[in-house]
Amino acid sequence: MFLNFSFSNDAVGYIVDGVMDTPAIEYLRDELLKKFEEHKKISLYLEDSGIDRFNLNSVVTTTLFPHKHRNRFHRVAMVTDRKWIHLLARLNGIFLSAEVKNFTTENRLKAIAWIEERD
Structure with missing residues (x-):
């Protein structure tokens, strides 16, 4: 399940819990594609709020x-507090032109402030 919210027109956030399966990842993908139609670039906040399990397709797609x-x-x-998700985010960050930062759930307010910053 996703809780989505916007920080601004070009910044969006998703809090994820439950099962991260094919329908869930397709929903997230479709939501991001809609944002891409509206904006050349977006900022993205993703929070793991107790994801019960992942399936292989969701891991591959998110990569x-x-x-x-x-x-x-x-x-x-x-x-997230899961180190393996932080590792995947760091690996993705190598290939992105975006700034990618990992935060623990304890530091979620710092993550929100960072996403809202304008250069």
């Missing part, structure tokens, strides 16, 4: 989608 759209992100904040 490949940013690469396909690597020039469309301005900033990406990943908020």
Whole structure:
């Protein structure tokens, strides 16, 4: 399940819990594609709020989608206490033209402030 919210026109956030399966990842992908239609670049806040499980398709898609759209992100904040998700975000960050930062759930307010910053 996703709770989505906007910081501004070009910055969006999603808090994710439950199961991260194919329908969930397709929903997230479709939402981001809608934002890309409206804006050349977006900033993205993603928070793991107790995801119960992931399936392989969701992990593959969340790894490949940013690469396909690597020039469309301005900033990406990943908020989770799972180190392996931080590792995936760092690996994705290598290939993106965006700034990517990892935050623990304890530091979610810092992540929100960082996403809202304007250069």
